[in-house]
Amino acid sequence: MAEERTDQLTRDRRGPQPNKKDSWDQKPSPSLPEEKREQPASGLYSTIRAQIESQYNTSNQRVFWLILSQSFFFNAFVMLVNGQPPPPKMPVYNTLMWIIPAASLMTIIFTYIDVIGSMMYVNKLRRRYQETGPDDTAKGFPPINGDRQDRMFARVSPYFLPGVFILIWVFLLLSK
Numbered sequence: 001m002a003e004e005r006t007d008q009l010t011r012d013r014r015g016p017q018p019n020k021k022d023s024w025d026q027k028p029s030p031s032l033p034e035e036k037r038e039q040p041a042s043g044l045y046s047t048i049r050a051q052i053e054s055q056y057n058t059s060n061q062r063v064f065w066l067i068l069s070q071s072f073f074f075n076a077f078v079m080l081v082n083g084q085p086p087p088p089k090m091p092v093y094n095t096l097m098w099i100i101p102a103a104s105l106m107t108i109i110f111t112y113i114d115v116i117g118s119m120m121y122v123n124k125l126r127r128r129y130q131e132t133g134p135d136d137t138a139k140g141f142p143p144i145n146g147d148r149q150d151r152m153f154a155r156v157s158p159y160f161l162p163g164v165f166i167l168i169w170v171f172l173l174l175s176k
Helices: 002-014 043-082 091-132 148-154 156-175
Strands: none
Touching: 043 091, 043 156, 091 156, 148 156
16 A cells, blocks of 8 residues: 555646547647647757847736836826815925836836837837848748738737826926
């Protein structure tokens, strides 16, 4: 019984092992020709592609964080505007009416600079890969960073959303 338990623990530590019923040993998808299925990507392609994906993920997280932060800034600003008027000798109210939009605008600008820096780095990686020249192992793999249209659509939110928030804050500041 102790020996049976030891065998079970050993199997648990190794994880699942393929057997004839598992799908691990099935043939690859027929969508690629046979010579492309077995060909791994070059080290350069894999490295640059991974760095580009990392930069896009980072930019997406920054844009998400920007949207989230703006919701808090807008909420605080709306509460100040729609709340009961403060007593006349409360200078903090007037200060907050300028500090909240200023902090929001600084957050937008810093995030926008980060996003632009990430996209510039992606462009540099793409150019470096094109200058080096893809080798034969890159055939059959997707372009390193998509085509021009793909890149254009992928950058709409990171490039234009900060500008939209800036315009909204400028409008709010000028209208009060």
